[in-house]
Amino acid sequence: MTEQIAVFGSAFNPPTQGHASVLAQLCHFDKVLLVPSYRHAWGKMMAPYETRCGWVQALIHDLCLPNLHLCQREASLGREGDAVTTHMLLSALQHDYPDAALTFVVGPDNLLKFDQFADSAQILSRWSVLGMPEKVVVRSTHIRERLAQGLPVDDLTTPTIAAQLSEAVFCR
16 A cells, blocks of 8 residues: 655744644644755745754654654755755655655645645646645744743643743743
């Protein structure tokens, strides 16, 4: 039987309860690869890549879902300085998992503008794309805004990430 792999990319800047609500809906996949953006395609400022990978590991730990895996493949693709496109990432992952069926998971906002993705027609012809709504709508921006105001973020993210973010704020 073909291994079913979901690919869930995000800035994870930091991970939120919204991310967690999507991941909880992907339990029917053999693997869910959580892919932090190495460099944002539209030049958005993000926490350092290694920090965001640590947050993804904390998210995986807190959710206790056995099919979740941190995937740092984007880092090897983006080392030359260019942004990594979805098509580049999926091509590389298909090379890494040649016998797997890959499904690219996007939120409703990205699904509506999927035709703006580089090589969107090629992506759709080669892989499945799954629009997955968040059950809990929380943006990373909400967390960053609360932290800037010195407010708690426990209700916006998972316990380990909230603790790490609070420690980082107090250490400034």
